[in-house]
Structures are given as structure tokens and as C-alpha cells.
Amino acid sequence: MKKFVALFLALVMVLSCTAMALADGDLIKVGIINLDPSESGYRQANVKNLTDTFTKENGYDATFVTAPTADKQLEAARGFITAEVDYILVSAAETTGWDEVLQDAKDAGIKVFLFDRMIECDPDLYTAAVVSDMRQEGETAVAWLESLGLDEYKVLHIQGQLGSAAQIGRSDPLTEKIAADEKWTMVREGTGGDSWDPNEARKIAEAAINAKEDFNIVYAENDGMADGVVAALDAAGITHGVDGDVIIMGFDCNKWALEKLLAGEWNYDGQCSPFQANVIDQMIKTLEAGGEIEGLNELNQIISEEKGFDARTITQEDIDAYGL
Amino acid sequence: MHGKKKWYASLGQLLIPLVAMALLILFNLLRDPGFFSIGLATNSSGNRVLTGNIISIIDSASELAIISMGMTLVTAACGGQDISVGAVGAISGAVFVKVLQAMGSISVGSVLLGLLLCCLATILFKLFNGTLVAVFHIQPMIATLILYSCGRSIAYWINGDATPQLNSPIISTIGMTLPGIPVPTPIFAVILVGLLLVLVFRLTTTQLYTQTVGINQGAARLNGIHPTAVKLLSFALLGVCVSVAAVTGVCRLGQLNHKTLLADIEMDAILAVAIGGNSLGGGRFRLSGSILGAYIIQMLTTTLYAMNVAPVNVKAYKAVVIIIIVIAGSPVVKSKLTALWAKFRTGKSDSIRRKEAD
Incomplete structure (x- = not known):
């Protein structure tokens, strides 16, 4: 029995190492936290927009979490910090309670983008917010x-x-x-x-x-x-x-x-507009090329154009x- | 006097809801006599239809009335409630829409097939609940909590689309009115489900069996009744009710929204059972009480809307009235009232006797 467990653990370790090696390379690691796609047509389009944009072909190693409640979202954010992603993207279920996690992310050198919804916190805690007015x-x-x-x-x-x-x-x-x-x-x-x-x-x-x-x-x-x-x-x-x-x-x-x-x-x-992915994609590409993001207001926001x-x-x- | 007592006794548990209903009607009559006016209009499909608050109430309460009947049966047999009716309703709606989309065209035949398949799927989901309750003896609220929390996600998986549309005159016929008949179609759905349940319960011994199991399982088993089978039957019938209500809800708007179809209906359904004077602990029950409860809840909502109460206050007003009704129907108040009534009767007969002595 013990032998089996040991063998199993060894196998898991080998597999996860190969997985990490495969995932590595030049891909940008992104963690995306969103709400449930079944919520509405809006959310469904939003989730699809993100999954279509942050692909391997586009140079990303993206992990998606969709959770309807604040505690699950915070848990996911902590997970992303531990996994040492390069960027975290958040559409928050609740506007408050994010300060600590965002500070941890900042300390770990992870850049945070807010999309669709604002969070009530110090604007320095996130790189940019792409939101609807x-x-x-x-x-x-x-x-x-x-x-x-x-x-x-x-x-x-x-x-x-x-x-x-x-x-x-x-x-x-x-x-x-x-x-x-x-x-x-x-x-x-x-x-x-x-x-x-x-x-x-x-x-x-x-x-x-x-x-x-x-x-x-x-x-x-x-x-x-x-x-x-x-x-x-x-x-x-x-x-x-x-x-x-x-x-x-x-x-x-x-x-x-x-x-x-x-x-x-x-x-x-x-x-x-649920289509924020392209704007964020461009911003990340700019940052990766060593550039600066322009056009942000005093709250670090970019307002989506809506008709x-x-x-x-x-x-x-x-x-x-x-x-x- | 004997005749009068019999009249009072035959009403039994219906007395409180009937009084509540009467008071609501009286209140509306005093407030605005025009509340009960019924008019005739031509709807967008060119059918003549009845309009007015009374029609709105009876029409809008349809889904709730149908589900309350099923909830009464589960309550009676299991001594607990199924809180997943709204979420499983979303699943039935999703199956119904999925079948119609798979068929390609919407015809009377495909709608009937959709209804049949969605009914079967709903019964299966309800039997899952029923098995947990009847076979594994899990508290009904805990057993049904599973589908309560994940049912709407399952509905979304079935369709993979947040708000699928069904555009067809047949669908709006089910949701609005049949050509040539000025009464909204959902009302017929209530009557049909009601008739089905009356047939099952009045023409067979099912009602007796259900009540026996609800009151004392052990005694029921000793008398040759199979409690598991009776409980499963109640869940299966609830499944039929939920699927009919879900299809009605989908057809009203010609679209399915997984989040809002039959939203929060479980709470209103349990409330309707309670207002109808049924014990939430199981045992004796009257379907008519629950149906009455459903119409009282809807009448209350419509009254508040008619009074143009500010949106933030609607729920609070509703809660106050419902607390009053539930307290009035509580055993403590009931026994006090019965004692008072008895005192009043004896006092009266005493004075009559005295008069006769004079």
C-alpha cells in the first residue's frame, strides 16, 4: 500500500514538473477572476471575450476562475499570488474588502487590472481599471x-x-x-x-x-x-x-x-460594453515591451466607449x- | 344550531385564509371600487381578452398555485419542504427550450414533446430529492439544498446560453391567451393540474395513505402502507407541478432566463402551504387551502402595486401582512379564538334559556 502511495506521489510530481516546464517559456501568466457566465447575456459575452483574447496563440498562459461570491474570488486571488502569475484581472462581486489581497499582489510584484466593475480602494493598488460608466x-x-x-x-x-x-x-x-x-x-x-x-x-x-x-x-x-x-x-x-x-x-x-x-x-x-479584453491585452503588451500605459484618469480608469x-x-x- | 356548527367545522383550516381573503377584498373595495372592474381588450395577436386586476391576480398566481399544490403533497408525506422547486424549475425550462431548439421548428407536436420530456426530466430530478428523503432519511431541507444551490447552473449547462429565445405564436398562445377564449391560458394550467391531483387523490386511497405516512410512519408500515413509495410519489407529483409551472413561465415571455425563471418561488410556495392552514410538520392537508394561500399572496402583491407603493417598501409591507395572517392561523391564537367563540355561543344559549324560563 505504502509503495503504491509513494509511486503515485512520484508520478504526480513528475507530471506536474513536466506540466510546469511545458507551460513555461515565453508565455505571460495571467489569472482572471470573473463572475458566473450564467448570470446574464452580458456576463456570458464578457467571459467569452476574455477566453477568446487571452489564448496561447496570443502569448498568454491564462487561468480562469468564475465565482459568484466575494470570498471565493478572494480565495482565487490568493491562489494566483501563490502561483506567481504576472498579471491578475478582476471583475469583483463586491466593491469592498480587496485592499489586503491587492497589497499582497503589489508586494509580490504582480500587476492588477480591474475590468467591468470598480473596487473601492487606493488607485495605486491596481495598474488600470477598464470599466463602464x-x-x-x-x-x-x-x-x-x-x-x-x-x-x-x-x-x-x-x-x-x-x-x-x-x-x-x-x-x-x-x-x-x-x-x-x-x-x-x-x-x-x-x-x-x-x-x-x-x-x-x-x-x-x-x-x-x-x-x-x-x-x-x-x-x-x-x-x-x-x-x-x-x-x-x-x-x-x-x-x-x-x-x-x-x-x-x-x-x-x-x-x-x-x-x-x-x-x-x-x-x-x-x-x-462587455468587451474589455482587447484594451487590457494592448496594455499588457505595452507594459511587456517596456512602455507606459497612457490615457488613464485620476482613478487610473479607462472608460469603455458605449453607444x-x-x-x-x-x-x-x-x-x-x-x-x- | 347543529347545522351552523357543521358549517363552521367543514371550513376548518380554510377559515383563516378565507377571512384574510375577504378582508383583502373588502380593503380594496373601500380603497378603490374600480379595483375589481373587468374590461375587454384586443391583444396584439388580435384576440379579445379580459383585463383588470382580478384577471391579473388569477393569471399571475398560476405558477405559484401549481407549485403550492405539489409542495403541499411533499409537506404532508415527508413533514418537510422541497426548497429546490425554483432551481429545478429552471432545469425544466432549459430542457423544454432545448427540445424545441433541437426539433428545429415549433409546432403543436414539438411543444407537446417538449412538455413531456421536460416533465420526465423534472420527475427524475425530484425523485433524486425524494430518494435522499425517503430512502436515506435525510432532512428534506438538507436533501433539497443540493439542487437549490446548483440547479440553476445545471440549467445553464443544458442550454449554454444565458437567455435563449422562443419566438412562435404557439408559445405566446400558451403564455397569453388561446384564440377565441378571453381567459389567460395559465389559468387553464392550474385547473388541469388541480384536476389531475384531485383524480389521483380523491378516486384512490392515496390521500389517506399520504396523511397516514405523514402522521405516523411506523403505524403506516404496520398497516401495510409503504412509506418510501408514498413519499416518492409525492415528489414525482411535485415534479409534474414544477414542469408545468416552468413551461408556463417560459411561454409568458417567450424566453428563458436561468436566473429569474420561478425565482424565489420556493419561499412563496411554502408560505402558501402555511397560509392555507396546512401543518408544515406533515399529516392532514387540504390542497384548496394552499391554492387559496397562493392567490392571497398574489392579491397582496397586486394590491401593493395598485396602491403604487414605492419599490423599496413593497417587501416590507408584504411581510407585515403575512405575519398577521400567519399569527392569526397559529395554534395558540386559534385555540384562544375557539374558546372565545364557545364562550360566546354558550353565553348566547344561556340567555336564550333564561328568556325561555321567563
């Missing part, structure tokens, strides 16, 4: 609405998970506009809850319709909830979209949602290029 997304959407030049803006507002960065960023420009401009009124405000539930959005819209509330704009903070509201409108025979009575607005730019724009059933979809799509101008090419 959620407030910018809200402002773009409200500016688009204003450009329509309607006589009255009567808004049915479906919020996302209350307190999340995406909800606050997308809600604030709208609520501020409604408070400031008397042509704009909030007919009803509801939330899809922690899971951004389309079915809850449908029930809220049903309640508004049953109460004979008069609204001409649906501002839903993601595509799924916009779809839930549309189901309620369809059931009540209220027309929507380009030639309809009610303007439908969503966020995230899922492929199926952009197709509804192209069909004229919806009016607007705001992009939340808003209008049903009247969207094309099939847009869907293929930006649809998640």
Missing part, C-alpha cells in the same frame, strides 16, 4: 429621449436591483430630469428586484395598465425587464415601438433585444457587431 449610460439614454422633442414625457420606470451600480447610474439621470423639467412626469416606478426579474416587471406594468395610468415611455433598466413590460402591453393590446403609442427603452444590447429594435417593436437600447441604439437607424451590421 453606468451614469454615462443613463445620461445617453435620457439625452436620446429628449432629442425626440415630445410634448409630454410620461414615464413608466422599471428599476434594476436597488443599490447596484447599474441601477443607480441608469436611474439618476432620469429622476433628475423628471425633477427638473415639468414636461417630464414619473407615472410609476417599480423594480424587478435583486434578479432584475422580467416577470415582476410584467406585473408592475399590468398594475399600471389596470389602473388606467397614462404613460408613453417605458424606461426599463435592462432588456429582460423591458421584455416583461412589452408582454403586458401586448396582452392589453397597447401598441409600442416605432409606429406605436409607447416608446420602449432597454439596456445591455442583447442580440435578441437589438433584433426587436430592428423589427421596430422597441425604440432604444443602451449598450453596456445607444435607435430603432430607426440600427442595422444588421450593428446587431452582429454589438449584440451579446
